[in-house]
Structure formats: structure tokens, C-alpha cells
Amino acid sequence: MILNPKDRITTPQTAVIIINFILGTGLLTLPRSSTEKVHTPDVWISVIIGGIIAIIAGVIMVKLSQQFPDKTFYQYINEIAGKWVGSFLSLVIICYFLMTSGFQLRSMAEVVRYLLLEGTPTWAIIMIFMWVGLYLIIGGINPIARLFEIILPLTVILFLVVTFMSIKIFEIDNLRPVLGEGITPVLKGVKTTALAFSGPEIMLLLIPFMNQPKKAVKALLVGVSIPLIFYVITVVMVIGALSVDGVVTRTWPTLDLIRSFEISGLIFERFESLLLGVWVMQIFATFSISYFAAALGLAQLKKKSIHPFMFGLLPILYIIAMIPKNMNDLFKLGDFVGHMALFLFGFLPLLLLIISRIRGRKI
Amino acid sequence: MKMKEWISKIGKKGKGTDKDKQEANTSQDSTDQFTDNFNLNLEMVKQEIGHNWDVHFREFNIGRTGIRSIIIYADGLSDKEIIDKHIMTSLMVDFSAEYKQDLPYIKGSISKEFIKNEVLSISEVEEVGSIKELASKVLTGSTALLIDGLVDALILGTTKIKTRTVEEPVSEALVRGPRIGFTESLVDNTSFLRSSGEIENLSLVQFQVGKQSRKDLVVAYIKDIVDPELVQEVENRIKKIDIDNVPESGYVEQLIEDNYLSPFPQVQNTERPDRVIAALMEGRVAILLDGTPFALIVPVTLSMMLQSPEDYYERWIPGTFIRLLRYLTVVLALFTPSLYIAFISFHSGLIPTKLAISIIGTRSGVPFPALIEALFMEISIEILREAGLRLPKPIGPAMGIVGGLIIGEAAVQAGIVSPVLVIVVALTAISSFSIPHYSIGITLRILRFPAMICAATFGLYGVILFFLLMTSHLVKLKSFGVPYMSPAVPYRLSEWKDLMVRMPLMMMKRRPKMMHTKNPIRKG
Numbered sequence: 001m002i003l004n005p006k007d008r009i010t011t012p013q014t015a016v017i018i019i020n021f022i023l024g025t026g027l028l029t030l031p032r033s034s035t036e037k038v039h040t041p042d043v044w045i046s047v048i049i050g051g052i053i054a055i056i057a058g059v060i061m062v063k064l065s066q067q068f069p070d071k072t073f074y075q076y077i078n079e080i081a082g083k084w085v086g087s088f089l090s091l092v093i094i095c096y097f098l099m100t101s102g103f104q105l106r107s108m109a110e111v112v113r114y115l116l117l118e119g120t121p122t123w124a125i126i127m128i129f130m131w132v133g134l135y136l137i138i139g140g141i142n143p144i145a146r147l148f149e150i151i152l153p154l155t156v157i158l159f160l161v162v163t164f165m166s167i168k169i170f171e172i173d174n175l176r177p178v179l180g181e182g183i184t185p186v187l188k189g190v191k192t193t194a195l196a197f198s199g200p201e202i203m204l205l206l207i208p209f210m211n212q213p214k215k216a217v218k219a220l221l222v223g224v225s226i227p228l229i230f231y232v233i234t235v236v237m238v239i240g241a242l243s244v245d246g247v248v249t250r251t252w253p254t255l256d257l258i259r260s261f262e263i264s265g266l267i268f269e270r271f272e273s274l275l276l277g278v279w280v281m282q283i284f285a286t287f288s289i290s291y292f293a294a295a296l297g298l299a300q301l302k303k304k305s306i307h308p309f310m311f312g313l314l315p316i317l318y319i320i321a322m323i324p325k326n327m328n329d330l331f332k333l334g335d336f337v338g339h340m341a342l343f344l345f346g347f348l349p350l351l352l353l354i355i356s357r358i359r360g361r362k363i
Numbered sequence: 364m365k366m367k368e369w370i371s372k373i374g375k376k377g378k379g380t381d382k383d384k385q386e387a388n389t390s391q392d393s394t395d396q397f398t399d400n401f402n403l404n405l406e407m408v409k410q411e412i413g414h415n416w417d418v419h420f421r422e423f424n425i426g427r428t429g430i431r432s433i434i435i436y437a438d439g440l441s442d443k444e445i446i447d448k449h450i451m452t453s454l455m456v457d458f459s460a461e462y463k464q465d466l467p468y469i470k471g472s473i474s475k476e477f478i479k480n481e482v483l484s485i486s487e488v489e490e491v492g493s494i495k496e497l498a499s500k501v502l503t504g505s506t507a508l509l510i511d512g513l514v515d516a517l518i519l520g521t522t523k524i525k526t527r528t529v530e531e532p533v534s535e536a537l538v539r540g541p542r543i544g545f546t547e548s549l550v551d552n553t554s555f556l557r558s559s560g561e562i563e564n565l566s567l568v569q570f571q572v573g574k575q576s577r578k579d580l581v582v583a584y585i586k587d588i589v590d591p592e593l594v595q596e597v598e599n600r601i602k603k604i605d606i607d608n609v610p611e612s613g614y615v616e617q618l619i620e621d622n623y624l625s626p627f628p629q630v631q632n633t634e635r636p637d638r639v640i641a642a643l644m645e646g647r648v649a650i651l652l653d654g655t656p657f658a659l660i661v662p663v664t665l666s667m668m669l670q671s672p673e674d675y676y677e678r679w680i681p682g683t684f685i686r687l688l689r690y691l692t693v694v695l696a697l698f699t700p701s702l703y704i705a706f707i708s709f710h711s712g713l714i715p716t717k718l719a720i721s722i723i724g725t726r727s728g729v730p731f732p733a734l735i736e737a738l739f740m741e742i743s744i745e746i747l748r749e750a751g752l753r754l755p756k757p758i759g760p761a762m763g764i765v766g767g768l769i770i771g772e773a774a775v776q777a778g779i780v781s782p783v784l785v786i787v788v789a790l791t792a793i794s795s796f797s798i799p800h801y802s803i804g805i806t807l808r809i810l811r812f813p814a815m816i817c818a819a820t821f822g823l824y825g826v827i828l829f830f831l832l833m834t835s836h837l838v839k840l841k842s843f844g845v846p847y848m849s850p851a852v853p854y855r856l857s858e859w860k861d862l863m864v865r866m867p868l869m870m871m872k873r874r875p876k877m878m879h880t881k882n883p884i885r886k887g
Contacts, residue, residue: 009853010853010854012853012854013853013854016854112824116709116710116822116823116824117709117821117822117824120821124821125821125824128821128825128828129828132828132831132832132835135832135835135836136831136835136838136839139835139838139839143835143838143839145852145853146838146846146848146852146853147831147834147835147838149851149852149853149854150834150838150848150851150852151834272713273710273713273823276823277823277827280824280827280828281827281831284831
């Protein structure tokens with residue numbers, strides 16, 4: 001029936017959702033957060049290792065979900081872990097998605113306030129953003145996927161244009177020496193960089209929506225590799241231009257990079273407005289998909305329609321976003337969310353996969 | 364007396380739906396039917412339509428037999444020449460010579476087969492038994508012939524179709540392409556489709572819409588291309604139309620569209636037969652209504668609204684260039700004024716310093732905030748556009764010049780607006796007019812106002828959110844089951860050959876996949 005299409009998404013759409021989910025705050029903060037840990041110019045190696053770890057974790061999650069190709073995590077967890085533990089884990093994951101959502105919301109508001117709207121109160125910035133997000137997710141997974149497909153090409157083009165313009169102030173010396181202090185500093189940063197790739201966890205929920213669940217691994221690989229390229233480019237360009245010491249002292253090093261040069265002769269001499277536009281759209285993507293994931297979780301837990309939960313979560317998200325008092329609190333929230341992700345999606349899926357395999361054999 | 368009452372009742376009631384009419388016909392046959400009493404029949408017909416000034420009754424005797432007979436026709440709708448030459452002459456002059464030698468002649472009566480087969484030299488002859496049918500036929504231009512002694516009436520096709528000459532479509536002018544535009548006559552319009560080439564599978568299915576004034580509506584599609592479910596859906600929606608009168612296809616459009624709250628048109632209207640044929644070949648369905656030169660095409664996508672047939676008639680390089688230009692104009696028409704407001708009133712630091720200084724310098728005398736300034740200009744230009752449309756043709760251009768001067772030059776000199784804004788407004792207006800569809804052009808012109816308000820409240824952030832909101836709406840929108848944003852999303856690289864660019868015809872071998880066509884191959 002063309003008039004009642006099933007709420008299904010294609011494999012490329014799945015990949016696009018993962019890309020958009022991963023790209024978020026990390027684009028602006030990753031250079032600093034990872035350089036703080038590594039303290040050598042080899043951050044880009046950490047980023048690549050982080051990406052590989054994310055792919056491995058993602059593949060585990062996909063394999064787990066593929067055992068129940070027509071169920072989301074919230075539905076099959078009960079079969080693996082029993083009703084009580086299952087419901088508890090579902091709730092934790094819902095909390096995770098809510099906090100991710102809230103964290104993205106607040107970071108966006110902070111950046112917008114910092115660069116665009118100095119006098120505007122945070123609540124105003126957050127509220128209209130949430131309403132637009134709500135309007136989108138009411139339509140279900142299909143409009144979400146289609147919107148992501150529209151913003152992704154915009155992101156890629158504008159981001160690459162803007163980043164490569166900074167080639168003017170790029171100095172290769174800032175990136176030398178490669179592995180000057182050995183591999184140890186690089187490994188210190190891996191945890192941070194791996195967390196910047198949090199996003200494959202959406203695969204726990206997406207597989208039942210895919211029209212070809214068997215191709216999930218392919219979607220995941222593409223979905224993580226493209227952000228990996230983005231991150232490597234960002235880190236290399238930012239460190240190359242601002243040097244390791246310059247990066248550590250800045251809150252939003254990527255933005256500062258774009259602000260630090262002017263190219264005359266083009267319509268805009270400064271490009272941070274373009275980057276910011278792209279970035280707000282990316283945050284919108286991350287925000288709306290995790291919002292959707294949380295609402296979906298509650299709906300499936302209670303086995304009810306999803307719409308009341310979407311509306312009901314709106315004030316909760318607002319509260320989460322308004323909890324951090326300042327930037328430090330905000331980054332602490334980010335770290336907390338990261339640690340949650342590390343446990344929930346680094347170790348838990350592997351455990352569940354093993355349990356379900358063993359149980360599967362018994363049956 | 365009883366019968367008269369009943370006839371007048373039917374006369375009032377006759378305006379119900381077809382179903383009511385049928386019920387009336389079957390339940391009370393005896394009184395609506397003709398009897399063998401000529402005078403009574405005549406009386407009944409006069410009761411039904413005799414009060415209309417354009418309905419004429421002409422009574423005469425057939426040949427010189429003394430058999431009474433009457434023709435009833437509507438003045439202006441029927442062709443008097445045919446009535447005189449092929450009906451009256453045959454019955455009054457030629458008949459007399461023949462009938463006396465003829466065997467079936469029995470004095471005082473006459474067989475209707477004889478009249479039909481040997482007397483009347485008219486292609487369309489039909490027998491009707493009920494007065495209602497007779498009335499509706501006469502009022503659409505046929506001539507009714509009643510003969511004493513015959514129970515049924517003969518309806519003779521004498522309709523004179525008044526058509527205007529075929530002209531170039533006004534709303535969709537092209538440099539290259541056929542100069543034919545649809546007219547107000549449905550018959551003409553369907554004949555344009557038929558004559559655009561031999562298409563055996565072109566189906567033209569007739570419907571009637573409107574309760575008080577019934578109008579013919581034709582659903583056109585190509586049988587071995589179109590998805591039957593789509594045809595079914597279109598027909599269902601048309602059958603559901605339940606309204607007094609359908610004056611123009613715009614009514615049909617609004618009654619069958621998916622989302623009436625959306626600012627975006629979900630049905631395409633066109634005056635060009637070539638465009639309709641092209642759409643049919645892609646597996647779409649066209650709807651033609653009698654009395655309007657605008658045909659409707661469903662389903663549509665946003666990208667289709669931004670295309671012009673010329674993209675295909677020109678070679679692919681100019682076609683692609685023009686198409687890319689058009690996408691640019693969409694962005695300009697939507698966002699230039701709002702970006703102006705955002706940058707002037709919030710982020711003057713983000714535009715080049717020299718430009719910022721010069722803009723702010725020219726704005727120094729302007730007493731209003733950027734939003735008011737921009738709204739003032741944008742609304743003036745909308746008024747000017749509307750006035751130019753309504754004014755009689757000789758005054759229109761003069762008015763345009765005066766208006767242009769006033770809101771351009773004079774407003775700047777008076778210090779109400781800045782010269783940069785005049786450029787912005789002019790750019791916006793030109794951009795919105797360069798979009799080949801009037802209906803989508805006006806949508807964009809409307810949407811730039813909310814965009815400006817968003818820009819005035821939240822600056823660049825507001826513009827981005829407006830873009831996200833609009834895109835969220837667009838990805839949700841569907842036209843007859845086809846996503847409005849396809850084929851842009853979901854990604855289908857094979858169909859991008861005909862989206863932003865127009866690849867060489869050699870490469871476009873398939874019909875659009877979203878149409879679920881029966882036969883996907885367009886070119887071997």
C-alpha cells in the first residue's frame with residue numbers, strides 16, 4: 001500500500017541517523033577534551049582508535065539486536081534478563097537518552113548564547129528548540145530519518161568548506177612530532193575520544209525499523225566511519241592551527257579556529273555563522289533522535305501510544321537542561337553521561353549477547 | 364391536480380443527488396414517465412422547464428399528415444442551423460414526399476424507428492422515457508422531439524459548443540515548447556491530450572461533481588503505467604467531494620489534498636497539455652474539470668514544483684544551469700530578508716566589517732528597527748504586486764513604475780528605509796517570481812514573513828530554527844501517499860539525475876520509482 005507505508009527506514013537512512021547522532025557537541029569540544037588528556041599532537045591517533053572501539057561496540061550491539069530482529073531493546077531485554085532486571089535496564093537507558101538529550105540542548109544553548117544571542121535568556125533558546133524537535137518526532141521515525149538526510153549533506157559541504165578555509169593558518173609543525181612521547185599518551189585519550197563516538201547505541205532501537213535488518217552492520221560501519229573522518233579532520237585542523245597549548249585553554253576550540261581567520265573577497269569574511277548553523281542542525285538531530293528514543297522506551301515499557309510520552313517528556317528535558325548552573329557543571333553532566341554510555345554500551349551488550357547465546361543454545 | 368403538485372415537488376426536489384433522483388425515478392415511475400397522451404406530456408414538460416425564458420417550444424405538423432409534433436430546445440445552447448436544416452426540413456418538407464409511398468404508413472400514426480432511421484439526418488439520437496431526463500438534456504443544448512402517438516421522446520444532439528480560440532498559456536509562458544494552452548471546454552482539453560500523440564492506453568474516466576450544478580470531471584491516466592492503487596485513491600477522493608458547486612479546479616484541489624493546514628500546495632495545476640502528458644508518462648494522474656483551463660496533477664513533489672517543461676526541451680547543460688539557478692532563487696526568496704534582519708539587528712559582527720559599516724551608515728537616519736523597515740518594504744511590494752494584477756492592462760505597467768519609484772527611490776530619500784534593504788527586497792521579489800509555479804511562489808512569499816519574525820526575535824538562530832521547522836514539516840508532508848520531499852530523500856541516487864540537475868536524456872532511463880509504476884523503463 002503506497003498510502004499506508006510502513007514506518008520503515010532504508011539502510012542508508014540508518015547510517016545517516018547514526019552519523020547525525022554521533023556528530024553533535026563533539027565537533028566543537030572534542031579537540032579540547034581529548035588534547036587535555038593526551039597533551040601531545042597525536043590526538044588524531046586517539047581519535048582513530050576511539051572510532052575503532054566504537055565500531056567494535058556497535059557491532060556487538062548490532063549482533064545482540066539481530067537476534068531479535070523485530071523487537072527493540074526495550075522489548076527483548078525482558079527475554080534475556082527477566083522482567084525486573086529488564087525493566088530496570090530499560091529505565092536506565094531511557095534516563096541515558098534523556099540526559100544525552102538534555103546535555104545537547106544545554107550545550108547548544110550555551111554556544112548560541114556565547115556567540116549569537118548574548119542577552120537572550122537560556123530558557124527561551126531551549127524552549128523553541130524543544131518545540132521544533134517535538135513537532136518533528138511526532139511524525140515518527142520516517143520523518144526523522146528524512147530530515148537527517150537533508151541536514152547531512154548541508155553539514156558535510158559547509159563543514160568541509162569552512163574547515164579547509166582554515167588551511168591558511170594551518171602549520172604542520174604543530175602536529176609534529178608524531179608519537180614523540182610514545183604510545184602511552186595516545187592511549188590516555190582513547191576513553192575520551194571513544195565517548196565522542198557515542199551514537200551506535202541507537203542501533204539497539206533501530207533494527208526493527210529497518211527494512212533490511214541484515215544490513216545493519218554495513219549501516220553501522222558507514223555510520224561510524226564518516227564521523228571518524230570528520231573528527232580526524234577537525235582535530236588535525238584545530239591542533240595544526242592553534243597548537244596543543246592553544247587548544248587546551250579554549251572552551252570551544254573549533255569555533256575559535258574559525259573565528260581566528262578572515263578571508264577577504266568573499267561575501268563573508270568570517271565563517272563562524274556558517275559553522276554555527278550547521279552545528280545547531282547537528283545538535284537538533286542528536287537531540288531529536290535521543291528524545292525519540294526515550295519516548296519510544298517509555299511507550300514500549302508501558303505498552304501505550306507514544307504521543308503522550310513525547311509531550312510528557314518535554315518538561316523533564318527542560319529541567320535536565322536547566323540543572324547545570326555553569327559551564328563546569330555542564331561538562332560534568334557530559335562526563336557523567338559519557339560514563340553511563342561506557343557502562344551501558346561498552347560492557348552490557350557484550351554480557352547480554354553472551355547470556356542470550358547461552359540461553360539460545362539451551363532452548 | 365394531484366399530478367401537478369407532484370411535478371412541482373419533483374421540480375424542487377430535483378436538485379438532490381443522483382441517488383435521490385434514481386430513487387424518485389424508480390418509486391414513482393408512473394408520473395415521471397411519458398404517457399401516450401400528447402397534450403399531457405406537453406403539459407408536464409412545460410411544468411418542468413416551460414418557465415425558463417431560453418427554452419423554446421415549436422409546435423408543427425409532420426409533413427402534411429396532421430400528426431402533431433413539437434420540438435423543444437434551449438436558445439443559445441443549441442445550434443439553430445442544425446435544427447432548421449436537419450430536423451425541421453426533414454420532418455416538414457422531405458417527409459411529405461416519401462411517406463405516402465412507404466409501406467409502414469398508417470394514417471394517423473407513425474413509427475419512431477421510421478423517424479429515427481429514415482427521416483432525421485442527425486448523428487446523435489437518443490430515446491428518453493422520463494421528463495427529468497428530457498429536461499436535463501434540453502438544458503444542456505440538445506433538442507427534444509415529441510410526436511403525437513409516440514410514448515417516448517427523441518433527444519437530438521444539437522449542442523453547440525462555444526469555445527474560444529486556443530491561446531498560449533498565460534500563467535506558464537515558455538521560450539521553447541508548444542504554444543497550446545488548455546481552454547475552458549473539457550472536450551477541447553481532452554482532445555489536446557488525445558492529439559498529443561497516439562496513446563492507446565490513455566484512459567479518460569468521467570465523473571460528475573457538484574450537487575446543485577453538476578459538472579463533468581475527467582480523471583486521466585495511462586493504463587499500463589500508472590499504479591492502480593493511486594487511481595483508486597484519486598477516484599475515491601473525487602467521489603467524496605460533496606459540495607454545491609465546483610466553479611474551478613481549485614475547489615477540487617482543496618477538497619482532495621492531503622493536508623489542508625500546510626502552506627505548501629500538494630496538487631499541481633497547469634495550463635499546459637505537454638506538462639500533463641509528461642506527468643502521465645511518469646505514472647501520475649491528471650484531473651480535468653469542465654469550465655477551467657487549469658488541469659490538476661497528482662501526486663506532486665516539491666522538486667516537481669520547481670521544474671519547468673523547458674528544462675527538458677533545452678539541452679541538458681542549460682537545463683541544469685537553469686534548474687540550479689531556480690533552487691538558488693528559492694533560498695533567496697525565503698531567506699534574504701530574514702538574514703538581513705538577523706545580521707543587521709543581531710550579528711553585525713559576522714558580516715565583513717566594511718560592509719557592516721556602510722550598511723549601518725546608510726541606516727543611521729532610519730528611525731525603525733530592521734524588522735519594521737523590512738516589513739514595510741515587503742508589504743509594499745506585495746501590495747504593488749497585487750495591484751498590478753488587478754489593474755486594467757493599460758494602467759498596470761504605469762502603476763508598476765510609479766510604485767517602484769515610490770517604494771524604491773523616494774522611501775530611501777525620505778529616510779524611511781536603507782538603500783541596501785531596497786536591494787534585498789527587490790532580489791526577494793524577483794526570485795519569488797522566477798519560480799515557474801505561481802502557487803509555490805506565493806507559498807514562499809508568505810513563508811518569508813514568519814521567517815522575518817523569527818529572525819527579529821532570535822537572530823540567526825531563529826532563522827536556523829525556522830529552516831528546521833519548515834523542513835520538519837516538509838518531510839512529514841505527503842501528496843497522495845508520495846513523500847513531498849522525494850526523490851531528494853530518502854536517498855535514491857538513480858533519481859537524483861532529475862532533481863537538482865537535469866542529466867542528459869540518454870541517462871534517464873527509468874520512471875520515478877516513488878510512483879510505483881507498472882512499467883518502470885522509460886527508455887531502452
